[in-house]
Amino acid sequence: MLKLHDYWRSSAAYRVRIALNLKGLDYTAIGHDLRTNAHHDPAYKALNPQGLVPALDIGGQVLTQSSAIIEWLEDTCPQPPLLPQAAADRAVVRSMAALVACDIHPLNNLRVLRELKSELGADDTRTKIWATGWIAEGFTALESLIAHHGRGYCFGDVPTLADCFLVPQVFSAQRFNVSLDPYPHIRAVNERCDEHTAFVRAHPRHQPDADTVDSNR
Ligand SMILES: N[C@@H](CCC(=O)N[C@@H](CS)C(=O)NCC(=O)O)C(=O)O
Structure with missing residues (x-):
């Protein structure tokens, strides 16, 4: 198990x-x-x-x-495969995932935000500007990639590894009140995933350790 x-x-x-x-x-x-x-x-x-x-x-x-x-x-x-068949397509999917995993998420991680506050004296407003700035930069690039490669999901018309990375990053962005209005393709993919059982069951609110009333970390 x-x-x-x-x-x-x-x-x-x-x-x-x-x-x-x-x-x-x-x-x-x-x-x-x-x-x-x-x-x-x-x-x-x-x-x-x-x-x-x-x-x-x-x-x-x-x-x-x-x-x-x-x-x-x-x-x-x-x-079912989470990567497409062709090597170049696999590289594109992995690059979308890496964009989130390497170039957005680490800059918004709990320990980084804690450090900004405790060591560099950033207040909540500055911390939020920091976090949302990196999300905006990453989402702008991802929006173009999805516009080019997506047909319902980040790449093509079935879920791939890229969607596994995008949807949690959207959840995190929404906690920082980032609007998805500038990113219609990201929003459409997220909405599509919201209807897929695998994504719904993985959502934070459906986890056994979830707070019944949400609070900020
Ligand atoms: N690159 C790691 C990142 C793991 C990571 O940063 N996890 C966060 C939660 S999303 C964590 O444990 N944070 C604890 C902390 O920052 O103190 C991965 O992809 O697994």
Whole structure:
């Protein structure tokens, strides 16, 4: 049985939940509340030395980094594929995912925002300007890529790895009150995914560790 070290509102964990659901794989979720620093617990760091979620226990081994975990899922459970057939198309899908995973998400991560506040003295307004600025830059580029390659989803007309990364980033952007009005293709893909069971079941509000009343982290 797969065990996902998770946190309902973690967008990196949300990516893996979507991929697991798209592959039709059962898993048990173990929640680590980032607000109380449960992820800094030595017992968890023994599993993931980075002390970040997600981590996937595959039985005797623990995989970390959402991109690596999803690639492992693709390798070991190829159906339905989350990458297209042609090598160049696969590179495009991976580049969309990397745009989110490398060039937006790390700049908005909890530890980075905490550091901005505690070490650099940024107040809530400055922190929000920081976070939303990087989201806008990334979404502007992603909007063009989806306009070019998408036909309902980020790439083509079936969900790929790129959608697993986009939808959680949209969820995170909405927490910063980013409007999707300038990004009609991103909004359309997000709405399409909102109707797909794998994405719906992975949504933060449907996780067992979710707050009943939402609060800011
Ligand atoms: N590159 C990592 C990022 C993992 C990550 O940053 N997870 C966040 C939650 S979305 C986390 O654990 N943050 C804890 C912290 O910043 O203290 C991945 O893709 O798995």
